Amino acid sequence: MLLATLATALVLSGPVVATPAKEAPWLPEAAAYRLVLFLGNLAPLPWEDIETAWAEPHRNSEYPVGALAWLDRESDVDTDPLLDATTRQDRQAVFAEATRLIALRIEEELDRAFAADEPATAQRSVRTARELYRAFEDGIAAADPEAALRIGLAWLELNSSTGSAGVLGAGATARDREAMDAARDVISDYLAENYLIDAFSPRRTLNALPETAVLSGRAIDVPPSLPPGSDIFDQDPLPRLVLNFEEQGIDETDLPLVAYGDMLFDSAQIFGGPAQDLGIACSTCHNRSDINQRLFIPGASHQPGAIDVDGAFFNPIFNDRRDDPLDIPSLRGLRFTGPYGRDGRFASLRDFTRNVIVNEFAGDEPTPFMLDALVAYMLEFDFLPNSILTADGRLTEAAPEAAQRGEEIFNRPFAGLGDRSCASCHVPDANFLDRQAHDIGSVAPGYEGARAGALDTPTLLGTAYTAPYFHDGSLPTLASVVDWFDETKSLELTEAERADLTAYLETVGAADDPYEPFDDENTPFRLAFAELTTFASTLDTLLPRRDAEHILLLIDTVAADLAADASTMSNLAARPDVYALAERLAEVGAAVRAEDWEAAEASWDAFKSEADVIEERAF
Amino acid sequence: MAIHLNRRTMLALAGAGAVSLATPLAAQDTALRLAFIPQENPEKLLGDIEAITGWLAEQIGVPVDGFVTVDHAAAVEALRNGDADISFMGALPFVLAEAEIGAVPLLSEVYRGAPSYTGRVFVRRDSGIETLADLRGKDIAFADPISESGYLYPLAEFVEAGLVAGPGDAEAFFGRVFFAGGYQQAMQAMAEGLVDAAGASQYADLLLTPQQQAEVAWIAESEPIPSHVVIARPGLDADLRSQFVNAMMRLNEAGNRDLLRYLYGPDGYVRADPAAYEGVRDMARRYGLLG
Numbered sequence: 001m002l003l004a005t006l007a008t009a010l011v012l013s014g015p016v017v018a019t020p021a022k023e024a025p026w027l028p029e030a031a032a033y034r035l036v037l038f039l040g041n042l043a044p045l046p047w048e049d050i051e052t053a054w055a056e057p058h059r060n061s062e063y064p065v066g067a068l069a070w071l072d073r074e075s076d077v078d079t080d081p082l083l084d085a086t087t088r089q090d091r092q093a094v095f096a097e098a099t100r101l102i103a104l105r106i107e108e109e110l111d112r113a114f115a116a117d118e119p120a121t122a123q124r125s126v127r128t129a130r131e132l133y134r135a136f137e138d139g140i141a142a143a144d145p146e147a148a149l150r151i152g153l154a155w156l157e158l159n160s161s162t163g164s165a166g167v168l169g170a171g172a173t174a175r176d177r178e179a180m181d182a183a184r185d186v187i188s189d190y191l192a193e194n195y196l197i198d199a200f201s202p203r204r205t206l207n208a209l210p211e212t213a214v215l216s217g218r219a220i221d222v223p224p225s226l227p228p229g230s231d232i233f234d235q236d237p238l239p240r241l242v243l244n245f246e247e248q249g250i251d252e253t254d255l256p257l258v259a260y261g262d263m264l265f266d267s268a269q270i271f272g273g274p275a276q277d278l279g280i281a282c283s284t285c286h287n288r289s290d291i292n293q294r295l296f297i298p299g300a301s302h303q304p305g306a307i308d309v310d311g312a313f314f315n316p317i318f319n320d321r322r323d324d325p326l327d328i329p330s331l332r333g334l335r336f337t338g339p340y341g342r343d344g345r346f347a348s349l350r351d352f353t354r355n356v357i358v359n360e361f362a363g364d365e366p367t368p369f370m371l372d373a374l375v376a377y378m379l380e381f382d383f384l385p386n387s388i389l390t391a392d393g394r395l396t397e398a399a400p401e402a403a404q405r406g407e408e409i410f411n412r413p414f415a416g417l418g419d420r421s422c423a424s425c426h427v428p429d430a431n432f433l434d435r436q437a438h439d440i441g442s443v444a445p446g447y448e449g450a451r452a453g454a455l456d457t458p459t460l461l462g463t464a465y466t467a468p469y470f471h472d473g474s475l476p477t478l479a480s481v482v483d484w485f486d487e488t489k490s491l492e493l494t495e496a497e498r499a500d501l502t503a504y505l506e507t508v509g510a511a512d513d514p515y516e517p518f519d520d521e522n523t524p525f526r527l528a529f530a531e532l533t534t535f536a537s538t539l540d541t542l543l544p545r546r547d548a549e550h551i552l553l554l555i556d557t558v559a560a561d562l563a564a565d566a567s568t569m570s571n572l573a574a575r576p577d578v579y580a581l582a583e584r585l586a587e588v589g590a591a592v593r594a595e596d597w598e599a600a601e602a603s604w605d606a607f608k609s610e611a612d613v614i615e616e617r618a619f
Numbered sequence: 620m621a622i623h624l625n626r627r628t629m630l631a632l633a634g635a636g637a638v639s640l641a642t643p644l645a646a647q648d649t650a651l652r653l654a655f656i657p658q659e660n661p662e663k664l665l666g667d668i669e670a671i672t673g674w675l676a677e678q679i680g681v682p683v684d685g686f687v688t689v690d691h692a693a694a695v696e697a698l699r700n701g702d703a704d705i706s707f708m709g710a711l712p713f714v715l716a717e718a719e720i721g722a723v724p725l726l727s728e729v730y731r732g733a734p735s736y737t738g739r740v741f742v743r744r745d746s747g748i749e750t751l752a753d754l755r756g757k758d759i760a761f762a763d764p765i766s767e768s769g770y771l772y773p774l775a776e777f778v779e780a781g782l783v784a785g786p787g788d789a790e791a792f793f794g795r796v797f798f799a800g801g802y803q804q805a806m807q808a809m810a811e812g813l814v815d816a817a818g819a820s821q822y823a824d825l826l827l828t829p830q831q832q833a834e835v836a837w838i839a840e841s842e843p844i845p846s847h848v849v850i851a852r853p854g855l856d857a858d859l860r861s862q863f864v865n866a867m868m869r870l871n872e873a874g875n876r877d878l879l880r881y882l883y884g885p886d887g888y889v890r891a892d893p894a895a896y897e898g899v900r901d902m903a904r905r906y907g908l909l910g
Contacts (some may be wrong), residue, residue, distance in 0.1 A: 024803075025663070062662060062663040063662045063663075064662065064666075118689075120689045120690045120692065120693065121689065123690075123800065124689065126800070127800055130800075130804075149811075149812065149813060152808065152811060152813045153813050156760060156797045156799055156804075156808055156813060156814070157797070159797070159798060159799055159800045159804070160796075160797045160798045160799075164763070164764050164765065164798075165692050166692065166764070166765060166908075167691055167692045167695050167711075167712045167715040167716065167719075167765055168692065168695055168696070168699075168715060168716070168719045168720075170715050170719075170765075170903075170908040170909070171715075171764050171765045171906075171908050173764055173798075560830075563829070563830070563833040564829035564830060564833070565829070566829075566832070566833065567825065567828075567829035567832045567833075568829075572731075572822075575832075576836070579833050582833070
């Protein structure tokens, strides 16, 4: 039981960095409320999702029922006003009713705590009320830190004064009614003034700010947060990264431009807006150059592994107001897969990258050095080795017989494909692509007469690990892709032929070693430690150049990540050393900010020798 | 029945009933009844219980029911009444249950290679607090009054250091002493600056966000505390008891380790050594919890 709550107990508020922590579960009504705040800021407003937020458990919820069913069971609070406001699609009314509902629920649980005969029952109601209060907590902390502390203490006081029955009478503590009353007053008075009010001032942005703070007219930034059901963890198992230079035995520390690009690929600092605050980097979606099958953000993802990067959340000015999330594409073999973008809209990887940073994720204009570094790094991404394929893309004799029969079908011209074969576009000796865009009928036209459905031919290499398929991830398996072509292109394949063709795709899309191998010693932290110290090694180049801008970008990324990643260490005893190392790197940054280059170099030298000492224990 | 039935335990019992009905071809009518303490979300625990009791029933050949109690005290009550045969329990409530109702320890949880852990006193690194003595007049949050690592053992460090005369005297040394309701709540209160220190399990800082973890440190560590324990009521049939223990020990096998996540997530189990709890009995006596 010692570690029982470890996986679930984190309460996230405020900015987070690159190591996301799993959130404590939200109570169903608090989860629905937080979803309403998030979805209510999207444009166009996804009303269907708002209804679902109350009717169904959010994605990955630990509660099997949705908020409405939960409230029906647990509460006497009337949900009709909320449902009515939702039916009317009245955003302000939904906000007001949902806010009042949460406040009423807190009051209801507090009433129960005061009425309970058993201390354990009272404690549980206090705990539930406290968990519901969490729905407002980031707003109060942002608007009124003093009130946040006062209320935080009141919860502590309330919990302490509720008393305990002990075990069979041993260790019993009495209820302190007076202290309970005083603590409750602090909480209830604040709710009455800010959340349990008859009319809320109009909200341009939905958030949990207290009404009095909104009325004051002060500009208050509530740190961005993701709603319940979001998942920005790396996928598990983690894809294996294949870097061309590394396979040739070249050390990344000897390639400072590439190493700097590697750092930028992992840096949320190059983005702006909520992405930066939430610790979202290139690698959040493209784990180890590949994909992230679990990534999900409500309102931006229609299914795991997909995201709409030109919606309302990341960069409102770039919002195309089209609900068109894309399945995250793999970046393996990137130097062979241009042009870039699902429809090949960018001939240049550099232009594509700038668009991602500036437009999709609201970052500042990157420097030429940053773009050079990112491109240099990404051009090193190689396909996963697959020993069943020859260099020119033919199956070896080791391939299963079904796949070999499938290879013949793959190369067979079909009338339904205009007398072309699958291989006409997925050219085997050209990495199974043709660098052309074709309209195969997989995109619904945006308007009548639209000719905008042509998408870039994707490679088939590595696809055994990148389900689902098609630009929108609408096909779950390679077999379903075969079925789709068979049906829409009238290929008239027999069942056996479809199975053979599927076997061929699965063989071509396979790899010798698709995932990062981890064990007790070779842990994810060791991998992170090696990466972060490699990133830092670019200081050997940047410090002599007195390149303050790029040094600080590096240090702001790496020092924070190093400290945050220490939380994933299995060698808990070595954690303080890693924190100290992160601080040493931060010292380099402080010295550079103060333009004390001598001190910066001294701290950097100290970092290097300390990192060497820790390296062995960094797991 | 002595368990205070409320909306949620009723539901838990109803759910558990469905589990036992679903257990096929049980060799014996008498079900083995397991009490679980909610450590996190009771709703999730219900699903976990279903998974583990189903497996245990297959292994033992008798139906296995599981239900969630409101707290340790209710689980001990259930053992006393015979409403539960077996319960998952902290070491301190166990020694109290042992003294009162003759509960028997069966299995100890293993974490990071040991069936023991410690309690620590945590502070914010920027607080300037370096020793226990620095906490004179300051506020501290503990987890719960019936918690070994989240109260008794960390507090004992202050007694050892000569700062607190003895149990019941803590208020004289500290500014305020709070019981936050759990490790995580105590640690959050400290990390957020509501209090100056937290007394909690050695692993409790892992309950904070990665950034908060970098901002806290511990300044005192208790002697080893036996880890949480699986206990039985004294009258439980000896055969059934040993079959249960044997089945639980099979959770250590590679093929079954996945199931541990349904049981509070230890690394494994070892057979409990009753002598290992002598320190806890001692501590309970010193704090006036045991006669």
